[in-house]
Amino acid sequence: MIYIHIPFCRSFCTYCDFYSEAVPGCAGSRKAEFEQGLFLKYQNALCAEILSRRSEITSEINTLYIGGGTPSVLPPSFFEAVLEALNHAGVRTDFDEFTVEVNPEDVVEKGEEYIRALARMGVNRISMGVQSFDDGILKWMNRRHNAQTARRAYEIIESAGMDNISIDLIFGLGQLSPDRWEDTVHQALAISSVGKMPSHVSAYQLSVEPGSMLAEFVRRGTFREASQEECRLQYDILCRVLKEAGYHHYEISNFSLPGKEAVHNSAYWEHVPYSGFGPGAHSFLLSEDSDNQPVIMRKWNKSDLKAYLDYFCRTGERGDCADSSISVNTLDSVNPVVGSETLTKDQYDLETLMLSLRTSKGVDEGFLRAHSDSRALEKMISCGCLVPAMNGRIRIPEESFFISDGIIAEIA
Ligand code: SF4
Known part of the structure; x- marks a missing residue:
């Protein structure tokens, strides 16, 4: 993506x-x-x-x-x-x-x-x-x-x-x-x-x-x-x-x-990894470190066209892109146009929960129960703010989409 x-x-x-x-x-x-x-x-x-x-x-x-x-x-x-x-x-x-x-x-x-x-x-x-x-x-x-x-x-x-x-x-x-x-x-x-x-x-x-x-x-x-x-x-x-x-x-x-x-x-x-290019673009990356542990990272280019052009055009004003030889490692260590943060597994799971609940597919019930406050969850289910969806999933019904931020904040 x-x-x-x-x-x-x-x-x-x-x-x-x-x-x-x-x-x-x-x-x-x-x-x-x-x-x-x-x-x-x-x-x-x-x-x-x-x-x-x-x-x-x-x-x-x-x-x-x-x-x-x-x-x-x-x-x-x-x-x-x-x-x-x-x-x-x-x-x-x-x-x-x-x-x-x-x-x-x-x-x-x-x-x-x-x-x-x-x-x-x-x-x-x-x-x-x-x-x-x-x-x-x-x-x-x-x-x-x-x-x-x-x-x-x-x-x-x-x-x-x-x-x-x-x-x-x-x-x-x-x-x-x-x-x-x-x-x-x-x-x-x-x-x-x-x-x-x-x-x-x-x-x-x-x-x-x-x-x-x-x-x-x-x-x-x-x-x-x-x-x-x-x-x-x-x-x-x-x-x-x-x-x-x-x-x-x-x-x-x-x-x-x-x-x-x-x-x-x-x-x-669905929290699928993606790469974003250009000033202001964000990327969401999943990889592994040398011990095969997952590395979950969000990184972004600063919203600064001038800094972006100054940096990436240093390979030559004509910018023959096929000849670019900057390696990703070089970029990560010196690139002035990138910010990044590493997410813990808990932060990643919380984001997955929040993103899924924005959709009509909803979220897997087991995952929801494992990552939410059980009393708040029961309260939301009993008031109809969360309802069963297809394939063992739970969703916010359409009539409650408008208050979804409040529902998610309650259970997460
Ligand atoms: S300012 Fe530009 S990006 Fe923003 S809504 Fe208008 S046309 Fe779209």
Whole structure:
């Protein structure tokens, strides 16, 4: 499982705290040149990082997810270079699932050929950040598209032959009435111009993240956070409408048509190891020490593009990634862009428990009993906050997903 982070956005959205740098677009040729140079430099650094860490890439689940930031600001040649680097690193690039995140305005600007070029490289899943179909809310979010652009982008993606399309929505805004939200969810299902529903919907509750523009709005008193009751109502509407439309609610924030669950993201919730590349990307690695004892490690690249470029481009400004000769051991000892922590087996088991309970599959009952407070567990079972699932597992029922954090905190 491989994640690649693209740390560029054309502008910053009100609510967002993902790591990214502004590349405001190319009004003039000097700007265009600067941008192309920056993208090429990043491409070379990324390829160098991939090659330097080749020994840690696991192929237990063969997926590639390119997220951000805004990957769709980049040209197809960027993705081709990344695939070439992965190939050089010994990774099978016929991925079972290959997802690229896109923003609607890029798709409309670049057109059908852009999506076709991605498809030719093996991209078989597109995840598009739509967030809302209410132009007033999209403007407040500082998104660069409106509802019409989102529909047009979807049409382009479909007519390029892509049929596995996920869209993201956001709820939990103070200014979002239940009717407006229900209308948004219905519009999401009707986004296709040929009448096909999106194969996947992710819907996230707005949260005020420190350092975001939204946190500043709250501090200034210009934004009212929705109450938990309002958020609960909106979440219930989401679950009801998508259930009636035939979607499988397989994770707290994720819904799919049958068989279209996200393979890559599902593996995160099953605590499968993965390698993340690019500034701000995290990796989760399982290995053994010299005494054959398990080593469970999380490591991450600092959210600092400049430090990342300085470090990985030192192999040469042209960054011929095929010639990179940095060994993973060298990197681990001197790399200024990596932080890491080693997890104990207890921490790992606790994380497994928490991640599994986010899903409709739930967690193995024996594992749950071995890793939770027995009195709290019985209390949660007797009040129906935990119920039997398939294959000897226990899950949080859909009607209690909204309070899952409290349930998990109670038993863990
Ligand atoms: S939501 Fe997406 S497009 Fe907006 S700032 Fe965050 S990463 Fe960039």
